[in-house]
Amino acid sequence: MSPREDRYAAAEQLKDSGDLAGAVAMLEAVVIDEPEFALAHSALAAWCTRLERHQEAVRHARRVVELEPRDPFSYTALSVACMRAGLIPEAEDALARSRTLQG
Numbered sequence: 001m002s003p004r005e006d007r008y009a010a011a012e013q014l015k016d017s018g019d020l021a022g023a024v025a026m027l028e029a030v031v032i033d034e035p036e037f038a039l040a041h042s043a044l045a046a047w048c049t050r051l052e053r054h055q056e057a058v059r060h061a062r063r064v065v066e067l068e069p070r071d072p073f074s075y076t077a078l079s080v081a082c083m084r085a086g087l088i089p090e091a092e093d094a095l096a097r098s099r100t101l102q103g
């Protein structure tokens with residue numbers, strides 16, 4: 001595994017052991033060093049949502065869409081993050097984009 005994947009796996013272990021905040025902190029450090037690591041941003045979007053850190057979740061979900069603009073799931077995840085943050089028009093737009101990409 002690459003160093004970034006090792007760090008991602010370590011963050012997942014923290015999450016799995018119940019330290020979600022620690023896992024988020026670890027992945028935040030990863031994306032500082034690896035800003036193009038879409039999987040880490042995706043995990044951060046989901047994990048920040050679970051911690052009710054909605055603005056951070058939206059920021060990471062938006063980054064995933066920038067990095068993976070043709071992936072329908074990226075837009076679905078952005079829609080969920082936006083809904084939880086109360087950004088309903090953006091959530092609806094992201095969901096529509098996801099559906100468009102699915103064909």
